[in-house]
Amino acid sequence: MAPPICVARIGAAHGVRGAVKLWTFTEDPLAVQGYGPLMTKDGARQFEIAGVREAKDHLVATFKGVATRNDAEKLNGIELYVPREKLPATDDDEYYHADLIGLAAVNATDEPLGRVIAIHNFGAGDIIEIAPPKGATLLLPFTNAVVPTVDLAGGRVVIELPQEIEGEEPTLT
Structure with missing residues (x-):
């Protein structure tokens, strides 16, 4: 089985209602919301995006079950992965x-x-x-x-x- 692919990293808390800055590593930053639940590399934790909007050079996202700034601050630095098979196929001269x-x-x-x-x-x-x-x-x-x-x-x-x-x-x- 192919190892999961890192598609985003959670940044600092944004506001007081549980939102976070989200740095994506996808060609289309908003594509991250279409992959289904995102997980940590070891698969121990899953995160489901409840909402996302574009900001200057990142996204602002909310996750289901994260409702306070305190909860959001605990997520800072977590990398988010998806199974390889959820990603689109690449063109001939494109590589992940x-x-x-x-x-x-x-x-x-x-x-x-x-x-x-x-x-x-x-x-x-x-x-x-x-x-x-x-x-x-x-x-x-x-x-x-x-x-x-x-x-x-x-x-x-x-x-x-x-x-x-x-x-x-x-x-x-």
């Missing part, structure tokens, strides 16, 4: 972050570079983070030029490294 985490990273000649440990987006596009066997992690743009091949079945991504990263000195003119 969870599908990429743990894949082997290799260069164009199939030499190992490390493992994919995260995908980040700080506002200027996706960044893939590779942990080599030794040394600091590599942060590279997740573009077709840098990551020309994602082979989910083979469990690997091919990384085209710039010369500076592969150890060759850059040429200055």
